[in-house]
Amino acid sequence: MRKVLFAVSEWGYWGEELIxxxxxxxxxxxxVEFVTPTGARPTPLAVSMSPGFVDPPQGKSVTSDEMARKTRELDASDRLDKPHDLAGWLPExxxxxxxTYLRDTEEYYRTIERVVTHDLPAYDALVIVGGSGAMIDxxxxxxxHELILGFVRxxxxxxAVCYGVAALAFARDPLRKxxxxxxKRVTGHPIDYDYHAGTGFEGPHAVDGSNRGFGDGYVDFGPPFYPLEFILRDAVGPDGEFIGNVGHAESVIVDHPFITARSTESSVGCGRALVDVLDQGLRRYGW
Incomplete structure (x- = not known):
């Protein structure tokens, strides 16, 4: 049986991008197994469970009744209760x-080598879930990044879906950088879909002990912390390409070993492509 590892933010994932x-x-x-940065149970973004929410850049709801229901059902289940603890699994x-930098670095790479050669072969693929929380953790x-490098090796x-694609841009050999x-050819959340205001986060981190976000609830952080499209365009270099497919119903790109999906509407397509890669040997799609 194939096994897939899902990396999920603790600061708010978008429901459909996991579902x-x-x-x-x-x-x-x-x-399927799950991993979060500190082993905490991940929390879905409330708007990803609200069919009435209108996505400002697109002028329409991007949350269907069906996906909202499925996200609520998953959150109410015990399936996400005990994710792996990434901080306890891989070293800093x-x-x-x-x-003691040199000796510490030698031990660091010995530990990474053990994880890559002994732990990761148990998995057939890694999925990085999107949502605004992905920007934080x-x-x-x-x-x-080391996990990604290990899977590629x-x-x-x-x-990766939506803002989860950012982790691919920043994952790099620390020596070559x-x-x-x-x-590579990749897609991801384009600048056309970025908010002017309204970026928010949720999770078990509120100072009042609730799960609503920060303190007494929602805080508007304005636009996203970074324009993902620009970062991806720079990351792929002159021989790669960012493909936004803005205006098209879906944007999923396969450039082995990477599968990237633009945003919420491409999440189902991402899953479809992942299965085709694993079971049909698909290595190129969408470009």
Missing amino acids: GPLEACDQAGYE RPYPSSP LANNQRL LDQPVA LSIIRG
């Missing part, structure tokens, strides 16, 4: 200022 690839894996008979990269998470597919998607 789409998850349902595809379930229907294909794959075993040593600071160069450490007085997935995009620049060096432990997740094993020639195992890595799928070139993005792992350099020279």
Whole structure:
């Protein structure tokens, strides 16, 4: 049986961006495990469970009744109760200022080698779920970067949705410092779909102990912290390409070993492509 690992933010994932690839894996008979940055249970963004919410850039609801229901059902189940703890699984990269930097780095790479050669072969693919929370604890998470590098080293597919694609842009060999998607074709959340205002986050981190977000509830952080399209265009370099497919109903790109999906509407397509990659040997799609 194939096994797929899903990386999910603890600061708010978009429901459909988890449900789409998850349902595809379930229907294909794959075993699924989850990992979060600190092992906390992930929380869906409330708007991803609200069919009446209108996405400002697109001027329409991007949450169907069906996906809202499925997200609520998943959140109410015990399926996400015990994710793997990424911080307890992979080590923290040593600071160069450490007085024992060389020895620490040697031990760091020994540990990474053990994870890649002993743990990761148990999995057939990695999926990075999107949502605004991914900007906080997935995009620049060096432990997740090492996980991505490990899957690529094993020639195992890595799928990412929406702002989860940012983790691919920032994952790179710390010596060469070139993005792992350099020279690749990718899609992701385009600048056309970015909010002018309204970026928010949710999770078990509120100062009042609730699960509503920050303090007394919602805080508007304005636009996203970074324009993902521009970052991806720079990351792929002159021999790669960012393909937004703006105006098209779906944007899913396969450039082995990467499967990237633009946003919410492409989540089901991401799952479909992942199954085709794993079971049919698909290596190129959408470009």
